[in-house]
Amino acid sequence: xxxxxxxxxxxxxxxxxxxxxxxxxxxxxxxxxxxxxxxxxxxxxxxxxxxxxxxxxxxxxxxxxxxxxxxxxxxxxxxxxxxxxxxxxxxxxxxxxxxxxxxxxxxxxxxxxxxxxxxxxxxxxxxxxxxxxxxxxxxxxxxxxxxxxxxxxxxxxxxxxxxxxxxxxxxxxxxxxxxxxxxxxxxxxxxxxxxxxxxxxxxxxxxxxxxxxxxxxxxxxxxxxxxxxxxxxxxxxxxxxxxxxxxxxxxxxxxxxxxxxxxxxxxxxxxxxxxxxxxxxxxxxxxxxxxxxxxxxxxxxxxxxxxxxxxxxxxxxxxxxxxxxxxxxxxxxxxxxxxx
Amino acid sequence: xxxxxxxxxxxxxxxxxxxxxxxxxxxxxxxxxxxxxxxxxxxxxxxxxxxxxxxxxxxxxxxxxxxxxxxxxxxxxxxxxxxxxxxxxxxxxxxxxxxxxxxxxxxxxxxxxxxxxxxxxxxxxxxxxxxxxxxxxxxxxxxxxxxxxxxxxxxxxxxxxxxxxxxxxxxxxxxxxxxxxxxxxxxxxxxxxxxxxxxxxxxxxxxxxxxxxxxxxxxxxxxxxxxxx
Ligand SMILES: [Zn+2]
Numbered sequence: 001x002x003x004x005x006x007x008x009x010x011x012x013x014x015x016x017x018x019x020x021x022x023x024x025x026x027x028x029x030x031x032x033x034x035x036x037x038x039x040x041x042x043x044x045x046x047x048x049x050x051x052x053x054x055x056x057x058x059x060x061x062x063x064x065x066x067x068x069x070x071x072x073x074x075x076x077x078x079x080x081x082x083x084x085x086x087x088x089x090x091x092x093x094x095x096x097x098x099x100x101x102x103x104x105x106x107x108x109x110x111x112x113x114x115x116x117x118x119x120x121x122x123x124x125x126x127x128x129x130x131x132x133x134x135x136x137x138x139x140x141x142x143x144x145x146x147x148x149x150x151x152x153x154x155x156x157x158x159x160x161x162x163x164x165x166x167x168x169x170x171x172x173x174x175x176x177x178x179x180x181x182x183x184x185x186x187x188x189x190x191x192x193x194x195x196x197x198x199x200x201x202x203x204x205x206x207x208x209x210x211x212x213x214x215x216x217x218x219x220x221x222x223x224x225x226x227x228x229x230x231x232x233x234x235x236x237x238x239x240x241x242x243x244x245x246x247x248x249x250x251x252x253x254x255x256x257x258x259x260x261x262x263x264x265x266x267x268x269x270x271x272x273x274x275x276x277x278x279x280x281x282x283x284x285x286x287x288x289x290x291x292x293x294x295x296x297x298x299x300x301x302x303x304x305x306x307x308x309x310x311x312x313x314x315x316x317x318x319x320x321x322x323x324x325x326x327x328x329x330x331x332x333x334x335x336x337x338x339x340x
Numbered sequence: 341x342x343x344x345x346x347x348x349x350x351x352x353x354x355x356x357x358x359x360x361x362x363x364x365x366x367x368x369x370x371x372x373x374x375x376x377x378x379x380x381x382x383x384x385x386x387x388x389x390x391x392x393x394x395x396x397x398x399x400x401x402x403x404x405x406x407x408x409x410x411x412x413x414x415x416x417x418x419x420x421x422x423x424x425x426x427x428x429x430x431x432x433x434x435x436x437x438x439x440x441x442x443x444x445x446x447x448x449x450x451x452x453x454x455x456x457x458x459x460x461x462x463x464x465x466x467x468x469x470x471x472x473x474x475x476x477x478x479x480x481x482x483x484x485x486x487x488x489x490x491x492x493x494x495x496x497x498x499x500x501x502x503x504x505x506x507x508x509x510x511x512x513x514x515x516x517x518x519x520x521x522x523x524x525x526x527x528x529x530x531x532x533x534x535x536x537x538x539x540x541x542x543x544x545x546x547x548x549x550x551x552x553x554x555x556x557x558x559x560x561x562x563x564x565x566x567x568x569x
Contacts, residue, residue, distance in 0.1 A: 039559060046409065046553035053413050053547065057424050071425055087410050090377065094414045097380050098421025102394050326381040 004067065006074045006099075007310035008060065010092030011084025011112045012139060013043045014303070015055040019067035019074070020310035023123045027066030028300060028307040031055050034179055041178045042168070043138075049087035056095050063306070071103055078313035081109035082330035084139075089329035097324060107324040108313040111338045112304075117144055117152050118311035119301045120268045127295040130264045134255045136279075137271030137304075138164035138179075141251070143209050143258050144338075150315040154336055155258050156209025163247055163273045166213035170220050170243045174236055185277055188244040191237030193278075196223060198246035209254050216246045244278055252282035259292055266293035274302040344397045344422070345530040346383070348376030348415035349407025349435040350457055350506055355383055356530030357390050357397075363531050365390040376411035379418055399428055401533045403435040405548040406465035406483060407457050412547050420545065431542030433533040436483050436505075440469040441532035443504035446520045447471070452480055454495050454517070456507035459485050464507035465550050466491045468498050476540065485550050488512060 002021055009016040013033040019026040033051050037043045064070060079096030080089065093109075100107040116135040120127040133144045133152065141163040144152035161169070164181065171180020176187065198219045220243050224232050232239065251273070259267050269283055274296060287294035301308060319327060342364070346355040353376045356366035367386045369375045387394055402419035405412040423430035436455040443453035456466040468481035480498050488507075492514040495501050500516045504525045511517065520526065552560070 040555045044553055044555040047555060049409070049413060050547070050549070050553070053417060056417070057420050060424065087413065090410060091413055091417045094380070094417035095421040098418045099425045101380060101384070102422045102425035322384055325384045326378065328377050 003075045004069060004073060005076055005078050005108075005310045005313055006060070006063065006071070007078040007306040007313060008056065008092045008096045009080045009112070009115070009304060009306040009309045010052045010056060010088050011080045012088060012304055013037055013048050014305070015052050015059050016304060016306035017056075017060045017063035018306035018310055019063050019069060020122065020307050023121060023126055025122055025307045026069070027063045028305055029059050029063045029066060030300070030305050031059050038178050041172065043085070045085040045087055048085055049091060052088055052091040056091055060095070060099070071099065074105065076100070076106040076108060076318060078108040078110055078310050080112045080115065080309050081327070082111055083333040084112055084331065086329060086331040089331070093327070093329040097327065101322060101325060104321050106318045106320050107327070108316050108318050109324070109327055110309045110312045110316050111333075112309070113140060113142070113333065114152065114312040114316065114338045115308035116140070116270045117146060118149055118315060119270050119297045119308035120295045121149055121311045121314070122297070122301065122307060125295050125297050127266060127268055127293070130262070131266035131268055131295070132255060132258045132262060132264055134251055134267070134269045135271045136163040136251055136269070136273035138162055138168060140271065141211050143254060145258070145262050145264070152338055154338070156211065156254065158211040158213060161213040161217065163211070163213060163251060164271070166217055166247050167244070167273065169217050173220055173224050174232070174240055181272065181276065184240050184244060187237050187240040188278065191239070191241030193241040193245035195235070195238035196242035198242050200246050200250050209258055211250060211254070213247065216243065244276070248273070248276055248279040248282060251279055252286055255283060256286040256290065259290065266295060268295035270297060270302050272303045275299050341398045342392060342396050343399050343401055343534050344383070345401040345533045346379060346415050346419060347403025347435055347438065347528045347530055347533055348379050348411040349403050349405045350411070350528055351375060351408070352506070352527050353379055353382070353411070353415070354528055354530045355379065355386050356534070357386060357392055358531060358534045364392065366530055368527060374410070376408070376414040379414060394422065395426065397422070397426060397428060400430045401433050401537050401542070402430060402545065403438060403528060403533055404432040404543060404546060405435050406459070406550040407435055409549060412549070416545065416547060430545050431537045432545040433536045433543060434483070434548065435528055436465065436467045437469070437477060437536050438528045438532040439505045440467070440477055441535055442525050442529055443502055443520065444471045444477075446504070446525045447502045450500070451518070452499050452501035454501040454503045456491070456503055456505040456511060458507040458510060459551070462487065464488050464491055464510055466507065468495050468501060483548065483550060492517060
């Protein structure tokens with residue numbers, strides 16, 4: 001039976017809408033603002049919110065058109081409620097509530113992190129629990145044990161910067177324009193990852209599944225200062241490779257260790273950092289060594305998108321019409337990580 | 341023909357339903373921070389108490405500001421979402437002009453009407469209007485963000501005026517400028533939004549922020565300084 005869900009995601013700098021039917025993606029539209037924010041060297045919340053407002057209705061129309069459906073064919077509407085930039089979230093929430101209210105449909109309010117984890121539920125990956133999920137992006141870095149998609153259990157998370165944030169900051173120190181991920185990775189490919197011994201956060205803390213990236217960022221800053229302009233230019237590739245290694249290696253190591261600890265047969269990676277080739281190499285090796293199934297959704301499902309919000313909506317309580325009219329966006333993540 | 345009108349640009353959001361023969365119901369929300377976030381809940385109550393279903397609405401009029409950025413966006417996102425789902429037109433109206441429509445009712449003699457919205461950061465969003473013989477509003481001072489003292493000087497130069505809006509009290513007391521008495525003239529009426537659209541025609545549904553994002557302001561400043569150096 002057909003049960004298409006329209007989902008909207010506006011928590012950061014992507015205006016996204018998707019139509020998902022069960023585990024099947026019918027459409028997945030993302031209007032990226034990355035270029036808009038690049039002149040500021042990072043996401044500017046007010047600029048993001050303004051752009052969401054002028055874009056969101058057209059993105060919804062496009063998602064419906066791509067799916068070959070109209071709003072009348074949609075079973076219910078899902079939207080990212082939290083966490084994120086509040087001004088950005090509010091545009092998506094107001095839009096989704098209004099669409100649902102006017103069409104008499106029910107609403108599902110989804111946690112963005114739940115979305116990143118549930119992306120693997122969608123075809124063609126269609127991973128079934130149990131597994132350990134690594135989510136690493138510009139806003140979040142965490143490990144969850146997924147015994148069922150409805151209630152991922154947080155195993156560890158970053159204590160300071162997110163992995164993607166650390167990558168962007170390091171890229172800026174090396175003169176790579178925002179967003180720095182792809183540029184840093186390309187540069188790192190020409191360098192020696194062992195050239196600089198950057199500290200890996202929380203290395204000495206035993207089996208902690210948490211992450212820390214403040215130290216490595218500072219270490220890169222000192223290295224750049226010590227080398228001076230000329231020295232830095234000469235060794236940019238080595239710096240990039242060593243820095244990238246210090247960020248992605250703990251992600252892969254702790255993912256594998258968590259898989260060992262919990263005895264799961266599979267691991268997954270998601271979030272924008274999952275696009276990083278070096279991280280993919282490391283987790284591919286680690287999973288092969290252990291005979292684990294490795295699930296990596298398409299790049300379009302790793303970076304922020306609305307299909308993943310529709311996926312999480314399948315495991316989030318439905319708010320019946322019109323009980324959602326008073327529901328609101330929330331900037332922060334709940335303690336423990338995920339909530340409807 | 342039923343028109344649903346809403347404005348969430350100021351701390352006292354307002355919504356109304358209007359028929360061909362006049363107002364059906366109007367609802368003001370109390371002054372609470374982020375009150376605009378309750379606008380759909382308020383709309384549901386408004387529809388319920390007026391015995392109107394949302395699907396009965398034929399057109400939507402939304403205040404496009406100026407005012408609080410987040411408030412403007414919630415009102416507009418709500419209006420555009422409803423309009424998109426219902427397949428009905430959405431029209432914009434200036435929140436300052438809607439204030440001025442109320443100001444006309446309390447002006448004395450030949451007074452101009454100065455509509456003033458608190459813009460925070462010790463500024464006001466303000467404009468001055470003259471009511472013509474046919475009841476039409478003409479702009480004497482165009483909407484902009486002002487330091488209150490500068491606006492007082494400009495408004496005084498234009499002629500005696502009555503001040504309306506939640507920013508009226510921020511304008512320094514100046515001879516020739518009079519703050520309207522009571523509360524009502526200082527709140528936007530959603531019916532005034534409808535009046536503007538029906539008499540002066542709709543504005544495009546584009547937010548009237550009247551102020552750049554800080555990051556953009558700073559970027560332009562850096563470019564200007566760089567160019568000057
Ligand atoms: Zn994300």
